[in-house]
Amino acid sequence: MISSLSQSHLTLLETCPRKFQHIFLEALAVPTGPDQQTSALWGSQFHLLMQQQALGLPIEVMAPADPEMSESVAALRQAAPDLFATAGPSELRQSEHQRTLAFNDYLLTVVYDLLILSPAAGQIIDWKTYQRPPQRSWLETDWQTRLYLYVLAETAALAPEQISMTYWFVRSRDRQTGRLQPESYRFGYSARQHAQTQAALMSLTQQLTQLRQSAAAFPKVDIAKGRCDRCPFAIRCQRAGTASVLEQTVAIATGLDVDSVDEVVL
Ligand code: SF4
Numbered sequence: 321m322i323s324s325l326s327q328s329h330l331t332l333l334e335t336c337p338r339k340f341q342h343i344f345l346e347a348l349a350v351p352t353g354p355d356q357q358t359s360a361l362w363g364s365q366f367h368l369l370m371q372q373q374a375l376g377l378p379i380e381v382m383a384p385a386d387p388e389m390s391e392s393v394a395a396l397r398q399a400a401p402d403l404f405a406t407a408g409p410s411e412l413r414q415s416e417h418q419r420t421l422a423f424n425d426y427l428l429t430v431v432y433d434l435l436i437l438s439p440a441a442g443q444i445i446d447w448k449t450y451q452r453p454p455q456r457s458w459l460e461t462d463w464q465t466r467l468y469l470y471v472l473a474e475t476a477a478l479a480p481e482q483i484s485m486t487y488w489f490v491r492s493r494d495r496q497t498g499r500l501q502p503e504s505y506r507f508g509y510s511a512r513q514h515a516q517t518q519a520a521l522m523s524l525t526q527q528l529t530q531l532r533q534s535a536a537a538f539p540k541v542d543i544a545k546g547r548c549d550r551c552p553f554a555i556r557c558q559r560a561g562t563a564s565v566l567e568q569t570v571a572i573a574t575g576l577d578v579d580s581v582d583e584v585v586l
Contacts, residue, residue, distance in 0.1 A: 323425075323426055323427055324420075324426070324427045325426045325429065325528075326428075326430070327464040327467045329344060330467060331463045331464075332344070333524055333527070334463070334524065335541065335547065336547060336551070337527075337539050338553070338557060339541070339551065340538060341537065341538040342553050350552050359449070359450075362386070362449055363447075366392065366393075366447060367416075367447060370393070370433065370447060371415045371416055373393070374414070374415035374434065375415075388491075388500075391500055392490045392491060392500060393490075395490070395502050396488060396502045399504075400488065400502070400504070403434065403445060407436075410438060410439055411436065411438045412437040412438075413435070414435050415434045415435075416431060416432075416433065417432045417434075417435040418430070419432070419471050419475050421471050421474050421475055423525065424521070424522060424525040425525070425529065426528075428467060428470075428521070430471045432444050432445070432446070432468065435472075437476060439477075440482065441478070441483070441484070442472050442476050442478050442482060442483045443483075443484055443485075444469070444484070445485075446464070446468075446487045448487050448488065448489045449490060449491055450491065452489075452492070453492060453505070456505050459487060459505055460507055465507055466513075466520070467517075467521075468485055469485055469507070469514075470517045470521065473509065473514050480510050480513065480514045481508070481509065481511070483508075483509045484506055484507060484509060485509075486504050486505065486506040486507070487504060487505045488502055488503075488504045489502060489503045489505075540557055540559070543559065
């Protein structure tokens with residue numbers, strides 16, 4: 321049974337409890353396409369490379385054959401040389417740094433790609449290897465950001481205002497020249513955000529405990545949110561073709577003939 325919760329668990333539980341059940345409790349696999357596999361492999365090799373450089377190993381020699389990877393590391397070094405510095409006298413710099421926090425009968429777990437910790441500040445660094453950065457507002461409320469900041473504030477002798485999280489998008493390119501140009505989003509933190517995250521974590525963990533104590537299946541997401549059409553469990557959940565199901569629901573509620581109205585983008 322699950323006792324350890326990562327950002328993936330929290331995200332999925334909030335997105336659709338039934339999907340959480342399928343993936344984490346029933347261990348049903350979600351198929352991934354070749355593009356996703358290639359992208360995931362590139363991402364894991366990049367993380368490994370950055371871990372090697374943090375250990376002081378010469379990454380030029382250890383870089384894999386993919387020239388974009390070496391170029392991405394070089395572009396990042398140029399954009400943010402501080403990330404490649406050695407630790408100062410009273411500073412901790414560690415890649416793949418794991419922390420665990422006991423919370424409401426669960427263990428919240430995080431793994432920081434790079435943590436730079438001093439008596440005055442804590443910086444969480446995360447490498448993102450998507451081709452394009454997502455919306456900043458999306459990442460700000462993503463569970464990775466909220467959980468990572470929360471756990472550091474709870475486990476380090478620092479006030480929330482002394483903590484930050486920075487995402488580096490290492491494959492970003494200049495739109496005109498096409499040259500690699502790493503971008504970053506930095507998120508500060510505050511006591512108010514910390515309290516909000518704590519309340520959200522309390523609510524989600526209580527919900528999970530209640531669901532696990534019940535003999536019933538975890539609830540499906542509201543069909544009106546339009547998440548089922550893109551979900552690999554749509555057939556299992558009898559939600560395949562939910563756009564047409566939703567159209568019929570709307571039609572019944574409004575008395576409209578579905579064929580007489582324009583298609584609604586969900
Ligand atoms: S099909 Fe819909 S209800 Fe079922 S797991 Fe996917 S998102 Fe949840």
